[in-house]
């Protein structure tokens with residue numbers, strides 16, 4: 059199919075626009091929008107004022123483009139078509155069909171892997187920090203550490219974040235909750251010649267206590283919540299024991315006073 063396109067007669071150019079778009083270099087984050095979705099005007103509401111040369115751009119995207127335009131105009135229409143495709147893409151990927159297609163790409167690591175060492179190369183998802191175009195470029199969300207990252211390649215780094223939107227990655231896990239990665243208490247511990255760095259250890263202890271609180275608050279509210287480390291029964295016992303002591307208050311105070319060791323040892 060791509061060979062056909064490369065020969066670049068006009069009819070090839072228009073016949074395979076979407077194919078060409080999603081398979082060209084730098085567009086790996088996009089999935090192919092169904093023809094049905096693109097031709098339903100309801101799905102395109104409001105975009106005619108957002109995209110210059112709207113009708114030509116839509117014709118190009120839906121493969122019915124038939125205009126004898128000079129190179130300049132053609133280039134502008136092409137640019138508009140890409141913008142239109144991106145804006146429709148943001149709407150499409152939160153539909154059932156769109157979510158399934160993006161899920162497929164996520165499973166194949168099409169969006170890359172989390173650069174955080176402790177995430178063990180967990181697959182990423184594209185997301186925008188704004189739903190309005192031209193506000194910020196696309197970012198990558200790691201569901202394991204729940205943080206966002208800049209794309210590695212400059213081709214990806216210049217894509218508008220609005221083509222993915224602020225909600226897609228969260229909706230995906232609402233629709234497919236089983237895919238939500240297990241949360242881990244594992245983390246990097248700064249050390250100097252093997253000894254935990256005092257301030258970092260104190261902060262880590264405080265964060266661990268917050269996490270423990272959250273754990274039990276969620277349990278009180280009946281929200282199912284688990285860290286990977288909670289899975290085996292042995293850890294469950296330790297967890298329970300710790301919290302029981304915590305509620306008495308005395309053990310907690312002793313741990314805080316013991317600066318370099320204490321709570322962190324539970325993770326080892």
Ligand SMILES: [Zn+2]
Nearest residue numbers: 172177200203
């Ligand atoms: Zn991560």
